[in-house]
Amino acid sequence: MLKMMTFQGLPGAGALDFLGSPLKFRSASEAESEASMSEASSEDLVPPPEAPERDEAETSKKKSKGLATMFGLFTKGKKKKGAAASVEPACKPDATPGPAGPLPTVEELKAALERGQLEAAAPLMRLERELRAAAAAGGAAEAELVRRQSKVEALFALLRDQVLGPLRRPLDAEPGRLRRALAVLAEQEREDRRAAAEPGPPALAPTRPRRWLQLWRRDVARAAEERLGRPPAAAPGLSEAERAFLAMGRTMREDLQAVAQRLKPLFPAEFRVVATYAEAYHAHFAAQVAAMAQFELCPRDTYMLLLWVQSLYPNDIINSSSLAGELQGLNLGSLLPPKQIRLLEATFLSNEVTSVKELMTRALDLESQRWAQDVAPQRLNGHCHSELAIDIIQIISQGEAKAESITLDLGKQIKSMLLAELAAFLRSYQRAFDDFLERCKQLRNYRANVMANINNCLTFRISIEKWQAPQDPLRPLNELKSHGFDTLLQGLFSDLKPLFKRLTQTRWAAAAQTLEEVVSVVEARLPEFSELRECFQEELMELVHVHLVKEYIVRLSKRRLVLRTAEQQQQLAGQVLANANLIQRFCTQHGSPATWLQPALSTLAEIIRLQDPSAIKIEVATYATLYPDFSKDHLSAILAIKGNLSSSEVKAIRSILDIHTGVYESPKSLFSLIKVG
Template sequence: MLKMMTFFQGLPGQQPVPGALDFPRSHQKLPSTSEVDSEASMSEASSEDLVPPLEAEVALGRDEEETVKKKKKKPKGLANMFSVFTKGRKKKGHPSSSEPEGKTESQPGPGGPLPTVEELKADLERGRLEAARPLLALERELQAAAEAGGMAEEELVRRQSKVEALYVLLRDQVLGLLRRPLEAPPERLRQALAVLAEQEREDQCVVSTAPRSSALEAMRPRHWLQLWRRDVARAAEERLATHAEGRSEAEGGSEAERVFLHMGRTMKEDLEAVVERLKPLFPAEFGVVAAYAQSYHEYFAAQLMAMAQFELCERDTYMLLVWVQNLYPNDIINSPKLVGELQEVRLGSLLPPNQIRRLEATFLSNEVTSVKELMARALELESQRWTQDVAPQRLDGHCHSELAIDIIQIISQGQAKAESITLDLGMQIKHMLLMELAAFLRSYQRAFDEFLERCKQLRNYRANVIANINNCLSFRTSMEQKWQAPQDLLRPLSELKSHGFDALLQNLFRDLKPLFKRFTQTRWAAPEQTLEEIITTVGIRLPEFSELHDCFREELMELVHLHLVKEYIIRLSKRRLVLKSAEQQQQLAGHILANANVIQCFCTQNGSPGTWLHQALPTLAEIIRLQDPSAIKIEVATYATSYPDFSKGHLSAILAIKGNLSNSEVKSIRSILDVNTGVHKPTKSLFSLIKVG
């Protein structure tokens, strides 16, 4: 719904457009001064000017009425027109409306004489609209006399001027009531509408008949209906161009926003009043709803078009589009009380399509630029906190950064603004914002890599690394669920997370390296004790990762699991251990199986989801234990299926432990990998991380 709003006098430097709301048919000129002069001259004319002498003698006398009228300040346009409806109370009518209704003294009886000019003038000055019919009769009688001839042309013109002066009085009475229709009593309004309808019918009759030769000046069609429509247009302009005093400061927003909020609310409320109060009283052929709606629409459109010619700021460009594409058609034209009435009016858009497209292109450019700048600023502030060694926030026991929330909010607001104009514009900007997001994520990764490289000695280094890894969850969840972003766009997040894990695990893996060397340095003597020390070292360091989100802590534990298996295989592949007896090979296989079980249990208990690593060491132990080359081939083939990156080089390094195999047997066993080469691509790397020489 529309909000409360201020009123509008016009954009700075903008002049009102004369006649901008006049209807195309409104060509009737304003009453001339000659008409006013002719009215003044009526007081000098006698009843014989227009009425035959006999009728003048028998004309009914009139009781003189003395009317005391209090002068009122004339309201401007429709400024007070809708107050009766909106405030729920009826105002008093004009002094003329207080005249008693019914048959006036100037109304002739059936077959009776017509009233005199003086009598009609007196009735019209008292606001008695019943004088319209005898006045029309006088007009017709004068026209008949002119066509019959026998009367001097000068006399005809003089009498016609009297009639036209009376019509000026009648027109002012009728249109005066219609300018403020909700202030007039319903019966008075119906009288005015009846007179207007009768005059319109008389106009049409004159237009439809062939021109008649006459000394009288053609005064029809009078176009009172067009004059009424012109007054409606003026009233609409006054209503929409009037400020509400004292609201501008309270409501806030730009001047343009206050302007259009005021016009929107005023148009909606006024048209609802027209539909509810005036439509039941006006003849259907007048199209009262269409007349008001078109007048309001044309003035509204003129204001928007005038504003659109200027170089607008971002806020006003957005505001214009919201009004043209959303608020005006949805909240006003298609509002519940108006939609049924305005469907046939077909008011159209407030701006032409080419102007709308230009504004939309400007909006998209402005919004994308703004989003880009806001995201860059957010990253700059975040990276400053890293380098200044500011500790990250803690949220639910996890290191937390607001960067992801800020970025998601920035791009979401950008799309929401576009969608508040049209859904189509929202889809257009979505693709543009995703491109900007991809560029931002690359910048984010570069800034994070620079921090990892340069700030290792800072006290809060590890906490900020964890906070940024945790950021990836918010980014990825929002991008995948709400934005359906492609995985390629999210690749910088994967790189950032991987580099963060490397930084967190760097010290641990460095400490484990000399421990793993003991396997080969001691020629695999007491491997259980060596592995126990390795596991103890890892266990001591695990609490350092507790502030990671659970999903990342599990992922990191899988990396530890991989590292333990990988380093164990590297030590087996060093070719420094050659066992020629089957017993020795079976003993080593037993040690490997026991160690594999310890690694698997420890990593699984600490959250590693790396089940794919469970068979890496036990199968190698089985290859070392087996003595039959055919059985070894079967085991190798199965192993290559589980680990497609297991190469002949890796196999040769393991077979080197089995000192009792001949070269031909080794060659035969190695050939089994030729069958499987290229059949499977590894989803996760193990042996590709292990170099053998």
Template sequence: MGRTMKEDLEAVAERLKPLFPAEFAVVAAYAEGYHAHFAAQLEALAQFELCERDTYMLLLWVQNLYPNDIINSPKLAGELQGIKLGSLLPPKQIRMLEASFLSNEVTSVKELMARALELESNHWAQDVAPQRLNGRCHSELAIDIMQIISQGQAKAESITLDLGMQIKQVLLAVLAAFLRSYQGAFDEFLERCTQLGNYRANVMANINNCLSFRTSVEQKWQTSQDILGPLRELKSHGFDTLLHGLFSKLKPLFKRLTQTRWAASVQTLEEIVSIMEKSLPEFSELHDCFQEELMELVHVYLVKEYIVQLSKRQVVLKTAEQQQQLARQVLANANLIEHFCTQNGSRATWLHQALPTLAEIIRLQDPSAIKIEVATYATCYPDFSKGHLSSILAIKGNLSSSEVKSIRSILDISTRTQEPFKSLFSLIKVG
């Protein structure tokens, strides 16, 4: 019908208009007649209970195809410029149809996303191996979900750009709800399917998924809303799962540090690093950015566990020479940890002073100099507390209680940053 109208009006403009006097406004007469006929037809159609497809097509016709492809088509735009044909449907009717379209489209998007997640989580539970893409564990879930979202928005934009903006805000909320569901399904998989052969590969595939989601949201949606929180949780739980067994294996080795009174700490740490190094190739199936994040977690763990052992109050050294010897051992161990972690991709430069400064506190003998180191340390690690400090100072058996009290008091002075900081000492419990 639309094509017929367009061809008829073009024929009127090209062939009939020259045959009539200008005051007859023959093109306007035909256009107004067609318009009135279409408006009556569409208003009658709009009274029916329309299915999703019909609602969409009716809006597409009224809001886009008719005004743009017919009224403003190249051959007719000039002819119809002065004619105020108006809309084919009243504004109230259009608003009702748009509300119905938005509701239908959002429901459809939710159903498609739920189906995609169900299919994906069934694959995990059935121990289906993830795809490999460029040597990385890969899942199509993020691509499928973002495609469903994009198609929903594109459909709305094909009607009007304003409707596209309206549905964008709704779809962002739908995506946020989906990501929470995704995280829940992944957590359930982590808990229930530990014995499956492809368990760890599927964990890595889902961690890799986070990059696809994040890239799509940041590039396409450019939203200030933080809808990626569930993905951060998913990634964190995935990393914890991948590293749990390895860290459990290293725990007894760290305990050996205090059992040997630090005499062979470098050898013990070399053994720890060797075990860790042998485990790293498995993680090559993560994207590079996630390998770096995982290595930062390893870096934090090694530094944290070392400090835990140092803080156990099992070593009390009464002479400056003994303290300096321990400080040298701590510094050597710090260098070993830092070299291993940075060589394997850790970018946790914020950890570089964690152990060397503690070594310096152990080495120094002048309480005033120790105070300066402690004050500086507290600015670098705002979660370094008096309890942590006391555990380190307990090593220095030649400090009087008044000197310890004086050094501890430096933490009463507020040198703490208000900026967000990464936790280190809040992960370490002291008695």
């Protein structure tokens, strides 16, 4: 069975290294800027200001740290000492560029941008605005305006790459530089909106909106694709698909945690940096899932895909404790559409039910082979023990747990299906056990295996009741137990048969002595059943109790004893009552719970003793409420003992059984086991 997949100790991707390492792809804008800048010159710009810009490129840059050092505090959930100093508040954009002295030359702006001096953005925007103003005022040659515009656009292309470059490796960038790049990007977005509201002069080609923010989002999408597309690390015991999804899941969660903890404090709120990364990662993850769902999946991969779509992705990533607050309200949606999920769920349910059925059949086949091969059952706490019930319950429970790991609703659906399969299995189990009872009587471990299977019934019954299953699954178990008890008691009841015959052969002259012998035989045989579990020893003792009472009544009903005087009837009633007390006391002391049998013989003794027909009617009516299967034939056999009753009196007493009292009816059977006539 596939174990539950978690993110603990997952193989695969490390921390968010794409944020600190150059990406493999090269932006088209970089090539464009290199080509166009070769045309730039200083002849169209005013002389440079007296105080040149400070060369930030000459300042020392921090050496790139290893990935483990850089991201350790995110993957472990701890804050590195001193890390707070490197996190600066969200950047404030530079003020709108205005007239602040003469503009630098094209060469100076180009050199400044190539050195990474993002302060050149402000004069460059002034240059762009002055160009637009000149074109709007008229007077300048159109060719000259176009030439100047091409040089301005070449500088903007270089600026764009200097701005977007740090954003492709944000955790590797010095926080101050990253903040300046974000400020320039924010200002460019505002300028795009202003330009959209103010149509440019017709003499110039439209260059805005430049949509640098959109380019940044495209780079994030490419980074997500590259990160989630990395080959997963080796993981023994997992399929290729499982390894791939585990690696993607871990990478996505760790990367988004790093974005939320490190980048969110630096990015302007309107950039929605966490949402941008989350949406990009979600889109690629969903594409991978959709691609996999198109294939004909094996049962294991069907389960894995559903587990990710319905449980691991929404619960362990999107709603994980570290990300739930950040991703709340994004409405990323499911990795698959509902219709496709339903199809996968139907396939999963079919696969799992088939698997459970095969596993249960295999377990029963192995158990049946052990019976036939006369393999002795295990002993557990002094009782005969079989692992079959435990194996079957585990198979059912694991199937239900597997479905519940996807969704609780799927667990409910499969539960009813698995209980139906369990009921079918128990019927097969009963048939296999009956076949064993019939064919293997001569084996040495026959009785021990019978007791082991009876003991199984308790384990099954506890689980079925816990699952709140319908009562149908219990019916085969009750049959199995009943047939097992019959087999175990067969020898004992055969030994008791000649003893009970003495009661009629001696005309009840030595009834007390005979009953004492019966009790002695039963007591001597009880250790044979000690390897049954205690509850089944009690049930078996109840069956013995029923048998003793039944056989005693059978002997009373043989119509061979007719007593015509009240004294004789009272003497017999006393013997019956004494024997009843002996049977009740002995069986109760040895665990019989059959309190319902207590009045069975004592009331018959009272009917034999009474002489008034009306009093006899009352006793018979009471007796019929306790034993609804007590019939007129049974009553006639008892009344035949009373030789001083007239036929009319007997008829009147019998008529009392025609009245249905509607009072309590016992679920136990006694007189239905007794045939008279």
